[in-house]
Amino acid sequence: MPAGSPASGGGPQRTRNRVGSREVHVMSVRAWSILLAAVVAAGVVVGQEAPPRDLRWQGDHWTAWSPPPPPAGAQVYAIQPGDTLWDLAGRFYGDPYLWPQLWEQNQYILDAHWIYPGDPLVVTGLAEGVTETPEIVAPPLDLGEAAPPAGAEEAEAAEAAEEAVPRIGRSVVSGSSGPVPLGHESDIYCSGFIGAPDEPFAYSIVGSEYDYLTPSLEAGKVSQLDGTFGKAETEKVGLSIGDVAYLDGGRADGLSAGELLTAVQPGRMVRHPRTGAPLGRFYQYVGRVRVLSVQETTAIAEVVMACDMVRVGSRLQLFEPEPVPLRRLTPVRPVNYPAPASEVDAGATIVFARDATHTLGTGHLVFIDRGAEDDVAPGDIYTIYRRARPGFPPIVLGEVGVLSVHRTTALARILSSRYTVYIGDALVPK
Template identity: 30%
Template sequence: MGMLCGMAALSLVLGHADARGDAPPPAKKPRLVRAPAAAQPAPAASPEAGLLRGPATVPAHWSRNHCPDSIPEGAAYYIVVKGDTLWDIARRFLGNPYLWPQIWDKNRCITDAHWIYPGDALIIPEVNVVAPGPGGAGAGTEETPAGGGPTGARGPSTPGQILFPSIEETALQCASYVVDGREDESLRLVGSEQGATKVAFGDRDILYLNKGSNAGVKAGDVYTLHHETYAVKHPDSGKAIGLKIEVTGWVRVILVQENTATVMVEQACADIHLGDYLKPFERVQVPLVVEHSRPTRLTPPSGKVVGTVVDMQDDASIAGDRQIVTLNLGTANGIAPGSLFVLYKVMYPSVPTPRIVLGEAVAVAVRDRTTTVRILNSNDAIMNGDKAELQ
């Protein structure tokens, strides 16, 4: 479980965990780190620094990772040696150890970030840091015309800035979301080792699926668990926005038969019930945010795209610091992971009165028409119907 969801999971070389002793353990809470001294372009090949440039053939070596045996032309890569971790490799070549997920994302042949092996060839990506900055124009909503202003999106960091993870990885992996239509619910939980004596399940419980090898299920596969909760509507207009889906956890397949499979719960995000449906596990990417001044009641409007808070995690009626809410904006409006929003309230919509700034939030997951945001700070309670303006 911990190997899949640790905030700063470290990749350990076979037979030598944390060899140099200077890589800290996986972070449980966000920690501040200094950004690189300058924006990092695609790394140049440097044999002295251990960074090489393709094309190349990877020498034969033993590894549990089934990575390609050749490097494409122009790709910067590094050959793992004993004692390496993704944390240290990110610090060495990307200038920031918290960027290790970007190396993992570029090397999907690594099945578990805790384990890399001497001889593995890792493609080293460009730095991709989330920071306030200009981007593409928003497409607009019924509340803000198209072309309402550029988005705050991805951009390079500058000297002296401080980066921090916008959310804990487990919290993001467990976050509920809103979809336009129904998802594929054909693979489901249909039974348990406890039979009818238990109706809600959690970590390490044994459950059974309604399909097996006949549907492509394999031992070792990991799936997230989901169930529909209710239809989400716009708080003001009542217009349908989508279906809220709760993530109840994830499981690993431990035994497969032709028409069924046995799974063990690796992480429970909420009570798991028979009937929950499964989707292949997709590891989330946690955006990094540049530390900046928090908005105040005097913060002027940005003039950019404006949306509405339409739903809250755990069906809450109010939200505050570190809680998760959903906005009716998405990629169609130019929103990207890491986009920052000022949350505010208009007390008298029918008359021209100043807005009341409630706090600030960051986009942590974006879909076509909705965005999951985490509240970074708040001055007052935030409720459905409050507004969110892109910064």
């Protein structure tokens, strides 16, 4: 999710990327300065890694962006040190998960992880009941060029020379794109989660209409013979959309007509691919049912969505809608500037994929060993690394975007991959 802003005031602080202790100089700074100027003149924007490196003095503060004058009559908030879009969405909309709405209204911000004190933030559509409103900036922010503080010009000149050094694998993109969804609704609602080995569920499907449509040859006898997938004498094993099921909870258990429940099928135990430690059991989302009517201790429900075979015996939990996170995508980390090996070793790990899949690529869903307890949030982006031999730098493989978060694990989608991704590959926050 959006990260804190860099400090404002004074000259821009930079960190020089290195491989080992040697700087990478492929061509002379002078030659690449000329080439970079030609690229910029052609209207092409060079993709930036976070944090942006081309800070400029705008009005009375440093910023990496070019904020336009706010529309006449708009409510405008001046970003303060320590602000994040996440916190501001919670402040003005009453829900921090609405930060993409705030971002969409201020498209001059090219990377939501980096907002700068002094930049204007247009805020519209305040949530009902929110008492605090953004102050209208008056007089309007002066976004013109002003004299930067002493030493700033020298700092920018040095930075421009350093930035001219080429980076292998660095993307060149034309313009900027708006926020895009990191996946699809089915990625979230038809995936699952890693939970406790004996995860408790409030309800379960205990039968269906099909269990009683086959007549018994012996009067008064009700068959209890179970097969691999359910009752041996049932007419239909896997329930699908429109089928009627019976639940083991009713009015006394808090169920009411119209409620939506997610059908869950317990799966196999998951172990950490690097340590072998048990992480929990995988629980697959197989569909969704709507309660049609309730009795005192039972209920009748209809299958309204099926991702897989909904079975008699499937566990049920209350359905909780989850929006697909939005993110404005930026270029993948350059392959010749990987994170330090120590940071990769301490990072997250891809620990599981459905259907015992071990070789993965763009579009695959994976589970990582970080969750809400580690401050992971939907929309976070991680760079995928392959750990190399001792003494060699990690290999940049691609990126994943987090879709859904649970207590100790999270569901993510591989957004890009240069090579095959494997269970056990490492992740570092972008």
